[in-house]
Amino acid sequence: xxxxxxxxxxxxxxxxxxxxxxxxxxxxxxxxxxxxxxxxxxxxxxxxxxxxxxxxxxxxxxxxxxxxxxxxxxxxxxxxxxxxxxxxxxxxxxxxxxxxxxxxxxxxxxxxxxxxxxxxxxxxxxxxxxxxxxxxxxxxxxxxxxxxxxxxxxxxxxxxxxxxxxxxxxxxxxxxxxxxxxxxxx
Amino acid sequence: xxxxxxxxxxxxxxxxxxxxxxxxxxxxxxxxxxxxxxxxxxxxxxxxxxxxxxxxxxxxxxxxxxxxxxxxxxxxxxxxxxxxxxxxxxxxxxxxxxxxxxxxxxxxxxxxxxxxxxxxxxxxxxxxxxxxxxxxxxxxxxxxxxxxxxxxxxxxxxxxxxxxxxxxxxxxxxxxxxxxxxxxxxxxxxxxxxxxxxxxxxxxxxxxxxxxxxxxxxxxxxxxxxxxxxxxxxxxxxxxxxxxxxxxxxxxxxxxxxxxxxxxxxxxxxxxxxxxxxxxxxxxxxxxxxxxxxxxxxxxxxxxxxxxxxxxxxxxxxxxxxxxxxxxxxxxxxxxxxxxxxxxxxxxxxxxxxxxxxxxxxxxxxxxxxxxxxxxxxxxxxxxxxxxxxxxxxxxxxxxxxxx
Ligand code: FES
Numbered sequence: 001x002x003x004x005x006x007x008x009x010x011x012x013x014x015x016x017x018x019x020x021x022x023x024x025x026x027x028x029x030x031x032x033x034x035x036x037x038x039x040x041x042x043x044x045x046x047x048x049x050x051x052x053x054x055x056x057x058x059x060x061x062x063x064x065x066x067x068x069x070x071x072x073x074x075x076x077x078x079x080x081x082x083x084x085x086x087x088x089x090x091x092x093x094x095x096x097x098x099x100x101x102x103x104x105x106x107x108x109x110x111x112x113x114x115x116x117x118x119x120x121x122x123x124x125x126x127x128x129x130x131x132x133x134x135x136x137x138x139x140x141x142x143x144x145x146x147x148x149x150x151x152x153x154x155x156x157x158x159x160x161x162x163x164x165x166x167x168x169x170x171x172x173x174x175x176x177x178x179x180x181x182x183x184x185x186x
Numbered sequence: 187x188x189x190x191x192x193x194x195x196x197x198x199x200x201x202x203x204x205x206x207x208x209x210x211x212x213x214x215x216x217x218x219x220x221x222x223x224x225x226x227x228x229x230x231x232x233x234x235x236x237x238x239x240x241x242x243x244x245x246x247x248x249x250x251x252x253x254x255x256x257x258x259x260x261x262x263x264x265x266x267x268x269x270x271x272x273x274x275x276x277x278x279x280x281x282x283x284x285x286x287x288x289x290x291x292x293x294x295x296x297x298x299x300x301x302x303x304x305x306x307x308x309x310x311x312x313x314x315x316x317x318x319x320x321x322x323x324x325x326x327x328x329x330x331x332x333x334x335x336x337x338x339x340x341x342x343x344x345x346x347x348x349x350x351x352x353x354x355x356x357x358x359x360x361x362x363x364x365x366x367x368x369x370x371x372x373x374x375x376x377x378x379x380x381x382x383x384x385x386x387x388x389x390x391x392x393x394x395x396x397x398x399x400x401x402x403x404x405x406x407x408x409x410x411x412x413x414x415x416x417x418x419x420x421x422x423x424x425x426x427x428x429x430x431x432x433x434x435x436x437x438x439x440x441x442x443x444x445x446x447x448x449x450x451x452x453x454x455x456x457x458x459x460x461x462x463x464x465x466x467x468x469x470x471x472x473x474x475x476x477x478x479x480x481x482x483x484x485x486x487x488x489x490x491x492x493x494x495x496x497x498x499x500x501x502x503x504x505x506x507x508x509x510x511x512x513x514x515x516x517x518x519x520x521x522x523x524x525x526x527x528x529x530x531x532x533x534x535x536x537x538x539x540x541x542x543x544x545x546x547x548x549x550x551x552x553x554x555x556x557x558x559x560x561x562x563x564x565x566x567x568x569x570x571x572x573x574x575x576x577x578x579x580x581x582x583x584x585x586x587x588x589x590x
Contacts, residue, residue, distance in 0.1 A: 030362075033376070039366050059477055064368040066477045117501055118344040121479035134481045135344065136497050137558035152353060152501045186355065 044170035047110075049103045055142075057124040059113055062158055062169045066113035066121055068144070071106055076129060076142050098184050099143045099154065101175065103162060110167065111144040111155035122155075131155075157185035214436035218419045220407035221433055227405065228446035229294040235447055236287045236454075237393075243280040244382070246273075251332065253378035255371050258334035259473045278458045281465040284326055286454060288488035291319060299518070300540060302410050302527040307403035309519040314396040316516045321389045326486065328381035334374060335470030340483050342369040342377075352502040368476055410527035482557050490554030491547045495574075497558065498567035507570060514577050521577065524584040535583040539576060546572045 045062040047069065052058055054073035059066045100107040113121050120135035130147065131140040139148035144155035161173030179185050193199035200206050219227075250270055252261040266273035295315070298304055304312035327345060331338045346369070350360045365372025404415055413431050422430035433439055457464075469480045485493050496508040514521075526533055530540040546569055553566035 033362055033365060035361055035365050035367075035372065039370075039372065061477060064366065064370060064476055119347040120340065120344065120483060121477070123479075123481075134479065134557070135483050137563070149500045150497075150504060 044168055047167045047169065048165060049106070049108060049167050050165050052108070055126055055129070057126075060169075062112075065158075067158060067169065068109065068111045068113040068124075068155065070109040070124070070142060072100060072109065072142070077107060098179070098182070099145065099157065101157075101160065101162070101167070103167065104165060108167075109143050110157060110160060110169075112158050113155070115151055116146070116153050116156060117151040153186070214440075215434050216419065216423075217435035218415050218422075218432040219405055219435050219439040220411075220413055221431055222407040222409060222411070223405070224408060225446050226293070226297040228443045229290055229297060231440075231443040231447055232290050232450050233287065233294065235451070236283050236290060237389075239279055239283045239454075240287065241386075243276040243283065246276040247280055248382060253332070253375055255334060255374055255474070258332060258374060262333045263471065275458075278462040278465075282454065282457045282462050284329060285465040285486065285488070286457065287322065288326070288486075291322065292488070295319070295515070296540075296544060298406075299543075300530045301406055301408065302522075302529070302533075303406035304519045305522065305525075305527050306412070308399075308406060310399040311396065311403065312519050313516060314392055314399050318389065318392045318396060319515075320512075321385055321392055323489070325381060325385045325389065326488070328377040328385060330486065331369075331374065331377040332381060333470055334474045335467075336472040336474055336478075336480050337467050337470040337483070339369055339474035339476065340479055341485060342373060344483060346373075348496075348505065348508070352505045369474075406527070408529065410529065412527075484555055487551065487555070490552075491550035491573075494550040494554035494566050495570045497554070498563060498570055507574065510574065510577075521580045522584045523581050524587040526587060526589065534587050536587060539580060539583060542572070543576050546576065 045060060045067070047060060047067075049069075052069055052071040054071050055076060056071070058069045060069055061067065099109065099111075101110050102108075115122050115133040115135065115138055117133065117136055117138050120133050122131035122133040122138070122140060124131050129142040131144070133139070133151065136150050137148065138146065138151040140151070140155055141147050144157075146152075146154050157176070157179060158169050159172045160176050161168045161171040162175060188202075190202055193202065197206070247266060250261060250265050250273065252258055262277070266277055268274075298312060298315070327341070331342050342364075346360055346363050349363055350356050361367055364370075365376060404413070407413065411431075415432060418430045418432040422432055422434075427433075467486075472480075484490065492508060492511045495511045496504045498504070499507055522536075524533065524536065530537045549565065549569045550573065553562050553569060556562045
């Protein structure tokens with residue numbers, strides 16, 4: 001009997017030590033899979049906003065992701081967006097202009113160029129002024145609002161900071177923070 | 187302590203130490219297979235052969251492949267395909283076998299569904315088989331990343347994005363899986379590791395489990411008849427070979443198996459030498475480019491049906507439907523409430539269920555391949571609903587099934 005309980009105790013003690021070791025190694029394994037610090041620190045992208053032309057999509061790069069920059073023409077700003085959002089059933093107008101970034105006296109759409117559905121790159125149609133994602137047929141208007149599902153929301157806006165004519169991606173300026181608070185972007 | 191005597195032959199020497207005669211009996215000459223089967227029972231051996239091809243061709247590819255985002259594409263498309271003597275052979279074998287193995291897996295699966303080979307003690311065979319299907323899917327996906335072409339990159343992007351769980355926005359999880367914000371070096375290296383080590387080891391283990399699960403319930407037969415294997419094998423050993431319902435695994439059963447394998451190999455090598463193109467997507471002959479999506483992204487044919495279940499819905503519902511499709515086959519032994527273990531043709535409504543499921547999966551596969559335009563979107567949508575509906579109907583129709 002005494003022997004048994006001693007063996008039982010040994011078993012439990014070994015089990016406990018092995019358990020701690022297993023958890024510790026799982027932790028190490030998880031951390032090893034984490035993105036490296038050098039990847040995380042992958043810097044900032046600076047864009048000179050005076051270089052863009054109206055209604056002409058330019059694709060920049062930030063943290064390996066494509067960034068859409070679309071300078072709005074007067075016509076694009078004036079025409080009310082008649083697109084219905086499939087998600088809310090309302091016209092996208094309410095959200096529409098709030099998604100734009102004002103620099104000097106021009107308005108720009110600056111978004112991450114990855115479909116919010118599963119991450120394909122939508123293509124821009126200059127005449128229709130809309131984006132079409134070829135993967136599953138999602139659509140966005142010229143401010144990046146979603147107009148046809150499956151994408152669950154408009155194109156995401158990367159963290160940005162305005163410095164005169166320069167837009168820095170990766171830094172959170174007051175305008176970006178406001179967009180985030182009001183739910184314009186995620 | 188075992189007693190060893192001076193060996194009379196090499197065989198005897200080995201026998202005393204490893205009991206090779208006993209092993210041979212247990213594994214082959216006295217492992218009993220029913221007589222009442224057809225060529226569909228050979229698919230297991232066809233799979234073993236195909237897996238061996240994958241393993242051997244993979245070893246040779248591994249000697250020249252470079253898991254580096256700058257070198258991977260050329261190491262496959264230039265070094266292996268043009269420089270290495272017979273490099274093309276290994277690649278064609280590997281690519282064709284990776285595709286064909288799924289065709290055989292599907293035949294193997296639907297054979298089991300048709301004949302009810304997942305019931306009455308055979309549940310673990312089915313479950314371990316479905317785990318093998320999952321492992322093979324992961325193996326195929328990770329392997330598809332390695333040439334680092336456009337389809338590799340974008341399939342990697344889209345599939346890893348699934349793990350964000352739609353509105354859950356588990357972007358951290360996605361980045362953790364990738365080791366970067368987008369698929370890049372860390373991503374390629376870890377999928378390389380998964381493809382050549384971790385998943386193959388898991389597959390080997392699961393194959394062991396799958397075979398082990400067969401030992402006690404034994405192989406099913408064309409009528410789902412419960413055979414007394416002890417009695418029938420005694421009959422066989424006593425000399426009544428004609429009267430017995432079973433035969434030896436080797437050489438009797440194997441010799442028939444090998445005939446099917448031989449026919450299969452003719453077909454296989456025809457594909458390897460003359461028709462390997464179907465297993466190699468032309469889009470993947472463009473190097474990966476994170477700033478340009480191919481106009482139409484689709485997975486390899488064997489994933490199309492589950493991909494099509496994802497596509498017609500909005501993100502969250504699509505993900506749920508997709509997750510449902512991934513696990514539901516595993517549940518088959520428990521969703522089929524009927525005790526009948528007979529071919530589907532003798533099972534009333536289940537007969538229609540079987541054919542409806544098979545046809546629906548073929549439709550889903552076809553719709554997954556075409557671009558997301560009408561009327562394909564609508565057809566895909568209803569086919570996806572049918573898939574879910576059939577699984578919901580299964581417990582109900584089998585509950586009311588008459589005893590066969
Ligand atoms: S990734 Fe764009 S619609 Fe699915």
